[in-house]
Amino acid sequence: MTTRAFLRGAACAAALILSTPAAVWAQGGATVPAGSASKAQDDDLQAAITKSNAYTALMNRTLRAIQSWERYGSWVDVKKGPTGKERYITYGLYSLYDVNGEIKKAEEAMAREPKLPAIDETMGRYIKAYQELAPLITRAERYYDRKDYRDDNLAEGQKLHAAMVPAAKAFLDERAKLDALMRVYKRGLDQRELASVEQREGRSARWQVRNIMINARAVMDLMPSNEQPVVDLKTFNAAIGDYAGAIREMDAFKEKNPGGVPFIESQASSWLGKLRDFSEKLAKSKGDVRRGAANDANWIVNNYNTMVSLSETAIRTSR
Secondary structure, eight states: OOHHHHHHHHHHHHHHHHTSOHHHHHHTSOOOOTTSHHHHHHHHHHHHHHHHHHHHHHHHHTHHHHHHHHHHHTTSOTTTOOOSOOTTGGGOOOOOOOOHHHHHHHHHHHTSSSOOHHHHHHHHHHHHHHHHHHHHHHHHHHHHHTTTHHHHTTHHHHHHHHHHHHHHHHHHHHHHHHHHHHHHHHHHHHHHHHHHHHHHHSSOHHHHHHHHHHHHHHHHTTSOOSSOOBOOHHHHHHHHHHHHHHHHHHHHHHHHOTTOSTTTHHHHHHHHHHHHHHHHHHHHTTTBTTTTOHHHHHHHHHHHHHHHHHHHHHHHHTO
């Protein structure tokens, strides 16, 4: 896999981390007496999770626009626009998904509690930026798929390019702001969820799964991207250390509970070893993933995504 392909994969994984089924987790505990302080806290947490899930669903679904724009940028000189001499002009763009349902739910969430001024406002701008870019991408995708450029000497292609460039920049800028805000918000929710599960069940198997995935996501947050291919090794290694602590916690749980943590245990342990190998390679390249560590990064991304699926199964079966 090429470095370019890996960097796109890492960005996709960033969205998956935000989509861990928090609501399922929060609903799995024992019922709390109505009217109690704990019930009110649980209701507040559930409202926050519901809002986060609505925003995350839209962010995940609209990743397709980023992929489509990068597809376009893989064969055209974005600074000059299409000329008709491009070798891979038939690559065109990817078609977009229907996101009307996700947009509606995100807009409804913007009006609900808890009010999150910075995130809510950024989400509003993000939706607007997407709605301006998406029709242009759709027109361009059809234009190149149908090879209409053969009939008009790329007149429409150049017109679309001139409109897409600023629209894509605005969309990507809002995406970056929203992503940064959501990561911080989701980390806070993670800790509240983890505390809620521990209060009900202690450090149970479900607590172990959640703890592992929270720390795994912290590592993934620091993985390289197209915009930032160089890893901050000190911070990255600190996150690996925290993840290793979660694995040790899981091992201690297994010693007292023969059933251990089903589904995810082996995968989570193997992932730690690969992270350490990856860190060593990055150290040799001064943190630059483009200098020989792309294959390892690809493995990490793919197996993280597998862990996300396994964690969902583990949570469902331990309710």
